[in-house]
Structure formats: structure tokens, C-alpha cells
Amino acid sequence: MSKLLDVEDVSASACCAPLSGPVMGEEEAAELAKVFKALADPVRLRLVNLIASGPGGEVCVCDLTGAFELTAPTISHHLKVLRQAGLIEGERRGTWVYYRVIPEALTRLSGLFALPALTSA
Amino acid sequence: MSKLLDVEDVSASACCAPLSGPVMGEEEAAELAKVFKALADPVRLRLVNLIASGPGGEVCVCDLTGAFELTAPTISHHLKVLRQAGLIEGERRGTWVYYRVIPEALTRLSGLFALPALTSA
DNA sequence: TCCGTGTATAGATAGATGTCAAATTAGATG
DNA sequence: CATCTAATTTGACATCTATCTATACACGGA
Secondary structure (H helix, E strand, C coil): CCHHHCCCCCCCCCCCCCCCCCCCCHHHHHHHHHHHHHHCCHHHHHHHHHHHCCHHHEEEHHHHHCCCCCCHHHHHHHHHHHHHCCCEEEEEECCEEEEEECHHHHHHHHHHCCCCCCCCC | CCHHHCCCCCCCCCCCCCCCCCCCCHHHHHHHHHHHHHHCCHHHHHHHHHHHCCHHHEEEHHHHHCCCCCCHHHHHHHHHHHHHCCCEEEEEECCEEEEEECHHHHHHHHHHCCCCCCCCC
């Protein structure tokens, strides 16, 4: 079994209603918090940005390690955190591993911050 | 000078272009990370949710402390973190303090997760 | 099959963070 | 002014996290 695909997909059940919506439960808040924890790091934010803006929507890990003054294991750790948050997914093709963002995850988050009545005053 | 208004407004300069957009700089990533750090806690997420969904878009701190099994200083600490991230603002009216979300902050975050071309394939 | 290279995991450590108890500030009221 | 309540600040402590080095795994090529 490829360890690259170990996704606990924390984001699956969390979130969908906007923050301005009905009161969320403790469990939902806990799962959502894991997703934001994954984004709460400058390196990981830049990783998501690099991956999302990469050619074809994907980027090789070998290109990511060079973009930071960090060791490969550290980058690998950050990628794992993002993966377990359900934000990205990785695929091995031969020697290299490529990462993509999971569009649904971003869309879900976008909806979270939607506001109810900006049209009315 | 009211200490309630000490907002370092970290979110002001950070973000606007979507994550899928052009590559962000280290500085921008660092400031954005502070905002997500503020959201990366179940209690703070529920606080934002409660405040945003409160009547008139605002909630008294006295109503927030009762909603958690945490001491008042802890709630106050979390509110401060959210305030310094530019996500909420507080106002004292007589004996009580009321908090509101800052709509622009949420809107900005919503745009961050926008995807480029979901219409095409 | 044996190296060489690209990624990931394990273990260790310094620094950040959530929580509480105690003390402080701000406003209302007698 | 004295005092009560609401909210914040301060200081301490246990836990979590970002990073490193060292090691292990996966694949391709000789």
C-alpha cells in the first residue's frame, strides 16, 4: 500500500455552512481547526500556492525543496500535514512525486467565509 | 487610549490574490499565516461562528463565556488573538463589551480560495 | 543485483501555544 | 469614596510543533 495516499481526510465532514451560518458543533469546529492548522504556517501556505499555481496544477517535490531554505525532510513533513488535512494529494510517477491541490477543499473553504446579506443594508 | 482597540491588523496587507494565483512572497505568506493561526483553534472558530451569527451581527462577551467550559481569561485570550488577526473588533458599551466580525476580513479570505477555471475542463 | 537519487519516516530539541489562578482595569451604583 | 461586576492582563506550566540529523524506503539504471 502506497504510503503516499494515506489521507485521513479531515476536511470531508467539516464545514459547508458559512461561518455566519448556524452554530457549529464542537466536533465540526475541531475538524475545521485541523484544516486551518495546516494553513497556519508560512511555508505551508507558500507550498499550497506553488502547487496550485504550478503548470497543469501540479508540481514535483523536487521543485519544491529548492524553493525554500529548508531540508528535504522538513518540506516532506509540511506536505504530509497538508495531505492529512485533505488540501493536497500526491502521486508518484517513476522517480518523482507530484502534488496537486484538491479543488473541492479550497471551494469548501471559500464558502465558509461567505457573508449572508451584503446586498441589503 | 482604549486597549480594546489595539489592532495590529495583520490582515490588511496580506492576501487578495487567490492561492492559485501568482507566487506570493515570504512576507505575504507570513502575514497570512497569522490570520490562519487565529482560526486554527476549535474554540476560536466557534467564537467567530457565534459572533458572526449573533443577533445584529454582534455578541456580548458575557454570552460567550457561558458557551464554553473555559474560564473567562481564556475566552478573553482567544478574543484577543482574533482581534489582533483583524478578524473581529470589540466595543465597550457601558458595563459590557460587544464583538463583531470584520466583514472585509472574511470576504478577503473567501477570495483567497477562489479557483481559476472551474468552468473549463 | 547492486548503486545512486528522490522522498519519506523516526527521534531529538528549541520554541510556540492553550489553559488556569491571581491580580488589574473599567464602569455602574449605593 | 467604597464596592460590586464585567473583562482583561500577567505569570506559570504542560503540551504541541517546526526543524534538524540520521535512517529507511522506492524506483531506475548499470
